[in-house]
Amino acid sequence: MGATVEHDDDEPTASDEPGRHFVRSLERGLKVIEAFAVEKRPMTAVDVADSTGIPRAAVRRFLLTLTDLGYTRYDGRAFALTPRALQLGYSYLVSSPLSAVAQPHVEELLKRAQKALSKVSILDGGVAVRDQNEIAYVAYARGTSIFRLNISQGSRFPAWITSTGRVLLAVLDDDELEESLARTTLKSYTAATLRNCEELRSAILTARKQGWCVVDQEFEEKLTAFSVPLKDQNGRTVAALNLSTIHEPDRSPYESLLLEQMRATAARIEEDLRLVQP
Amino acid sequence: MGATVEHDDDEPTASDEPGRHFVRSLERGLKVIEAFAVEKRPMTAVDVADSTGIPRAAVRRFLLTLTDLGYTRYDGRAFALTPRALQLGYSYLVSSPLSAVAQPHVEELLKRAQKALSKVSILDGGVAVRDQNEIAYVAYARGTSIFRLNISQGSRFPAWITSTGRVLLAVLDDDELEESLARTTLKSYTAATLRNCEELRSAILTARKQGWCVVDQEFEEKLTAFSVPLKDQNGRTVAALNLSTIHEPDRSPYESLLLEQMRATAARIEEDLRLVQP
Known part of the structure; x- marks a missing residue:
């Protein structure tokens, strides 16, 4: 597979895959975002892993991806959602x-x-x-x-x-x-x-x-x-x-x-x- | 790789991968959600592909995954966001x-x-x-x-x-x-x-x-x-x-x-x- 990186959480498994189309990393990424609604505060990757049950290494990748995309920011200690996340809910309201x-x-x-x-x-x-x-x-x-x-x-x-x-x-x-x-x-x-x-x-x-x-x-x-x-x-x-x-x-x-x-x-x-x- | 399904959009490529951690399917899934804010209406997979530039087969997988998770619903013709999507934005507001x-x-x-x-x-x-x-x-x-x-x-x-x-x-x-x-x-x-x-x-x-x-x-x-x-x-x-x-x-x-x-x-x-x- 050359230079590509393997992400275990991107590979669907029989146990948690409702259908062949299922993209587990999308499910997990959304869970990471929603974890902030449960905990109501900025969180470390460990906090998010504890809150969601998703393994720490995967949580870290999701949080870093969300930060690259502008949905979270990282102050060196904890991650917090940004107003960009507001856009996701606003998508429902305007549509x-x-x-x-x-x-x-x-x-x-x-x-x-x-x-x-x-x-x-x-x-x-x-x-x-x-x-x-x-x-x-x-x-x-x-x-x-x-x-x-x-x-x-x-x-x-x-x-x-x-x-x-x-x-x-x-x-x-x-x-x-x-x-x-x-x-x-x-x-x-x-x-x-x-x-x-x-x-x-x-x-x-x-x-x-x-x-x-x-x-x-x-x-x-x-x-x-x-x-x-x-x-x-x-x-x-x-x-x-x-x-x-x-x-x-x-x-x-x-x-x-x-x-x-x-x-x-x-x-x-x-x-x-x-x-x-x- | 046995019984697992290969999702090409889950494999990061050099061109669009800001870092080794980057989970492209999360980026694309969020883009699919936000497409509804741009178009402000229920959309078919083709509509979403046209709006986002993501290939149709991948868009279909994301929309079906979002429907499995309750963020979108499908009426046999088009997909629409559900109030569950509102929770994503609300996560920012409450945190x-x-x-x-x-x-x-x-x-x-x-x-x-x-x-x-x-x-x-x-x-x-x-x-x-x-x-x-x-x-x-x-x-x-x-x-x-x-x-x-x-x-x-x-x-x-x-x-x-x-x-x-x-x-x-x-x-x-x-x-x-x-x-x-x-x-x-x-x-x-x-x-x-x-x-x-x-x-x-x-x-x-x-x-x-x-x-x-x-x-x-x-x-x-x-x-x-x-x-x-x-x-x-x-x-x-x-x-x-x-x-x-x-x-x-x-x-x-x-x-x-x-x-x-x-x-x-x-x-x-x-x-x-x-x-x-x-």
Whole structure:
């Protein structure tokens, strides 16, 4: 093979090769990038190897390659991602019409809903999509409340604990739902968090039946989140529209009005999506 | 080599291999992801090959691998990025303290500046970093004006035409600046856009001298953008803080007050950054 260098991680093996086309070094390189989201700090090659389970020598090659390409920088001690990595996620946002189409509608909804419901403190609103066991915000806007949540476009949360996640799990067929529940690990965030898989299944089936979902103080004390589904031109639910409010002891004076406004906004987003993707 | 599959694109060659460690298939896989940001739509393997210059057979392997990993999906006709790709960019945002630290300060600045300057319509504010010839927003907030710019966290613009870009180019040393200018292609956005490299160099040197920058109607008619540098704990400028306003025929009644507020916010962000990265 002359002067070429052999990279063992570039050779697919039977054990981890989903198909003959599979490029394992791409999988590993992406894992290295994502390791920074898990650890949330600059890392040495050893740190990344520990975090990903990829052998150190291979991690080193990936980090040096990423540095050559400008995705990471090396200060002599640790590697850190650069803004170039931001471009990878931005590639999704600009190639998916959902984010651009939804953003102004979410902002408009926040203003309109806050005006209509002056006694309720609306914290924020967004549109989220499901990525396996998580949801990710593709559009996000903050209300005028002085309380703020640490959320932005791209923020991710476990699907099962969020109202958007439950709306998106509710549209799975029964087998897919059971499979997803089997992969879900419950965690107690507050005293109100659902305690077992049975309660969670029941909450998801309620969301399926009523076509919307509320998660009340389960994720955060004093936080109530509402979600309605967003459908594509084929009637398939592809995302969920969400509004969060400060918890009120009695939701009955405003819940139906809030949901009405959310459904109207969802219909507008769906209409705009049809114009973009006929 | 037994049962392993040979991937020609996994074998580094002298011509495109910056070092012995270089993993070319990682470079190509990332190029495939970024192609979606350029074309802004779902693409066939042929489209991606045309866009990237990577041979079709290799592109196909990368797209199938990305689909196996959940970064792209295939509808039988074209490939599209999924929200999983968003995680790659989000990895930068959560591992870089700048974004989280700056966001609330930018929101606060917008409110404070709009209150102090009631006669000026402040459109938005943000913090941007430079990535080669572009700037990327790592924090972003919209003002209360009914006019809105199509910008969000992750948005990218050519560095030379933006006030943040000029502040960030101004801190390069002379050789680096000349090199960057040599790589820059000017484009006429409005009647006010600088027309040649000489004018641009002069504008950047002015920004260097005065420690801030204004770009007035050069990028968009009626849009005036101000930027000040943001320094890390070593005094190195790593980002720029920006405010955009609707153009006013005479800036003198408010410019110095606006810059004063921006500098105060920059100082607060710098202080918080020192607390996070001592």
